[in-house]
Amino acid sequence: MSEDKKIPNIDYTRLITCILYDGGAADVLEQLYKRGINEGYFVSVRGAPLGRSSSVEGLPEIPQTEILNIVVAADQSDYIFQMIYEFANLDEPQKGVIYVKKLTRSSLNILPEDNDLTQMGFQQDAA
Numbered sequence: 001m002s003e004d005k006k007i008p009n010i011d012y013t014r015l016i017t018c019i020l021y022d023g024g025a026a027d028v029l030e031q032l033y034k035r036g037i038n039e040g041y042f043v044s045v046r047g048a049p050l051g052r053s054s055s056v057e058g059l060p061e062i063p064q065t066e067i068l069n070i071v072v073a074a075d076q077s078d079y080i081f082q083m084i085y086e087f088a089n090l091d092e093p094q095k096g097v098i099y100v101k102k103l104t105r106s107s108l109n110i111l112p113e114d115n116d117l118t119q120m121g122f123q124q125d126a127a
Contacts, residue, residue, distance in 0.1 A: 011103075011104065011105060011106075012073060012074045012075075013071055013072065013073060013074065013102075013103045013106045014071070014072055014073075014074050014077040014100050014101065014102055014103060015069060015070070015071055015100070015101045015102075015103050016068075016069070016070045016071075016072060016077065016080060016081055016084065016098065016099075016100050017067065017068070017069050017098070017099055017100075017101065018067070018068040018069075018070075018084055018088065018090075018096060018097070018098040019065065019066075019067050019068075019096050019097045019098075020065065020066045020067075020068065020088055020095070020096040021064070021065050021094060021095060021096050022064055022095065022096075023044075023064035023065070023066050024066070024088060025042035025066040025067075025068040026042070027087075028042075028068055028084055028087055028088055029041075029042065029068070031083070031087055032070060032080070032083075032084075035083070037070065037072060037076075037080065039070060039071040039072070040068065040069060040070035040071070041068075041069055042066050042067060042068040042069070043066065043067050044064075044065070044066050045065050045066065045067055046065065068084075070084075071103070071106060074102075077100055081098065081100055084098060085098055
């Protein structure tokens with residue numbers, strides 16, 4: 001990378017993290033996508049909240065816990081936080097946890113369009 005090209009420092013972003021004990025992160029991401037927010041991902045993890053039984057009749061519980069991370073602009077963070085809170089029913093006990101953290105630095109990630117990929121020599125699979 002040449003020295004004259006630098007990654008722009010974007011310091012007005014927030015990271016919203018939501019831990020959903022009963023799954024449902026894909027549904028939340030779908031709702032966010034409908035509202036134009038596509039800077040998110042989720043992972044499935046093992047574990048359960050304190051106080052929840054980890055086995056039923058001697059069989060281990062299949063964990064459904066998912067961690068959802070979304071990067072949003074600071075001015076949108078309260079609205080997105082409230083939307084996730086309501087959609088995931090986080091006001092009910094044992095549903096999950098959500099919190100917001102200020103990012104000290106983030107950068108814009110723009111994926112190329114399909115026709116740009118074709119010009120670069122990549123071939124698109126027929127679906």
